Amino acid sequence: MRPNALGRTIAGLVAVAGLAAGSLATAGTSFAAPAEAPQTSVGARSAAVLATQNFGLNTAEAKNVQEFLAQYWGYTDSIDGQLGTNSWKAFQRCLKQYWGYTGAIDGDPGTNTIKALQRLLKADYGYTGAIDGVAGSGTRAAFKRFAA
Structure with missing residues (x-):
């Protein structure tokens, strides 16, 4: 039973770390980019x-x-x-x-x-x-x- 509890603990920690990393990634980009807009050739030209x-x-x-x-x-x-x-x-x-x-x-x-x-x-x-x-x-x- 103990190995199973250890496995669940590790799985839980990995899930929490993944959620935290995803939240940080989203937070970092949410401030940098405006609301999503469709990508068009005009947008590509502006970037160039x-x-x-x-x-x-x-x-x-x-x-x-x-x-x-x-x-x-x-x-x-x-x-x-x-x-x-x-x-x-x-x-x-x-x-x-x-x-x-x-x-x-x-x-x-x-x-x-x-x-x-x-x-x-x-x-x-x-x-x-x-x-x-x-x-x-x-x-x-x-x-x-x-x-x-």
Whole structure:
């Protein structure tokens, strides 16, 4: 009888742990996501747009950057004016070779990518701010000059 009681105790603990984990998972996502909406191609397109980071460039300026990246840094995606992951991977290759970027070539224009971009912009495009990794108004204005 004792082994059966032990088995039921273990089964009960596993069930409680499973319920608790499920509750925590649900609680974590319930605050992050709004009410469920049907997934459409428009929703997928919005997610793709959110994955781009043009840092103030309009579509024509971003296309200029992509053409530069295609010509010199191995960018092979479409020239669409949306600086997404592959655009930033190509830019990181440039920044790694010439402007002190030491991070991964991952396409994420994070702090280290922006610092290297700021060094490039300071050298040739009139950026006068700090090399701080923040894409503020000075960085954005110099990036526009780069893209022109």
